[in-house]
Amino acid sequence: DGGITQSPKYLFRKEGQNVTLSCEQNLNHDAMYWYRQDPGQGLRLIYYSQIVNDFQKGDIAEGYSVSREKKESFPLTVTSAQKNPTAFYLCASSNPVSNEKLFFGSGTQLSVL
């Protein structure tokens, strides 16, 4: 089955620690995205990548980093510089020729210990 897999489902971060959230897709999509969701709020774009080895900052990139070494993978690192990391993180992908319909993973809930 084609889809987007995020792992882990739940993640805990200690003070000063970097953590990496995994996102893998087998939909052969060129574009991938990371969104942050806070309770009662819409999704805010952290980073996006239109093609392998290229990515751009979204609206709230500070304290986050990404890489896109493979088409299938777009990991997100939440660094110690992100002072309020507790949120639900959603990865998505799209094929730009299909009207930007986003396909989402099931999300990772990150909490601070």
Place this chain on the structure above:
Amino acid sequence: GEDVEQSLFLSVREGDSSVINCTYTDSSSTYLYWYKQEPGAGLQLLTYIFSNMDMKQDQRLTVLLNKKDKHLSLRIADTQTGDSAIYFCAELRSGSSYKLIFGSGTRLLVRP
């Protein structure tokens, strides 16, 4: 304004129709979308409408688009308890081919 706006909460009885409203920001947005999010899960695309249409129907779902007022609505006929979820509208703004702008979501509660 800059934000895509939705009301936060809607409660309906099972079997009634639900109407979820959204005001978007860019009159030249090319596509508008409705996504559904169940608890602890990702977003699922329900339907979308191209900006040159004013209505789209897909089984129990009807999308209405009023470009003059930048108003989008989603009507769910014969609402079921399984429809309880958060519904997000999103716009694809012209000139930003890779960025969807999401509203804050409307939580739909379906009472038995």
